[in-house]
Amino acid sequence: MGVIGEVLGNLLRKPFTRLYPFEKEDVPQRFRGNIKYFSDKCIGCRLCEKNCPANAITFHKKGCIDFDMGKCIYCGMCGDVCPTQAIVYTNDYERAETSKKKIKPIQS
Template sequence: MNFGEEAILNLFRKPFTDKYPFGKKKVLDRFRGWIVYHPKKCIGCKLCEKNCPIGAVKFHKKGKIDFDMGLCMLCGQCGDVCPTQAITYSTEFENAKPKKKFTAKTG
């Protein structure tokens, strides 16, 4: 590699980085972002609460589950074990929010 050549070529190349706040990078389909909970699909089997490795899921009743997103490590196990796909993952990755809003989105 010749650094002089590389430097001149770079003048005519597009930037490799993204212009972040203006042009967001498209995340891929499998990306696990903020949890989305669908209360209508929920059958109240409690599998998500039992399978959470760190206890971020709290079951109250059928259709009402608290997800502590401050604690969640997005391993995806709750979505895997859910028999009715009531738990899915959005592609949202900007997750800095006030602490009060650390709950899953309802879809």
């Protein structure tokens, strides 16, 4: 196909891009977005803190943990090791900020 044919073919195709943020992408199952912490389920084992490769978790006491989302790499380790499913991942992926300091921590 020549260049003209390629151009005409592309004019008839639907765009591959979306008009984000007006059109949002559906995320796949098991997507790891923003963390949600259920303090009432926490048994204080500290496995999440010990296994976090980014040192993003500060354990204060059972049911009281801070997640520094500026450090978090969304690896999923804390949720995987938590024996009570006190940590889950939401579909929220809109976490971009212009500065690391503006990223809100998750605190219980």
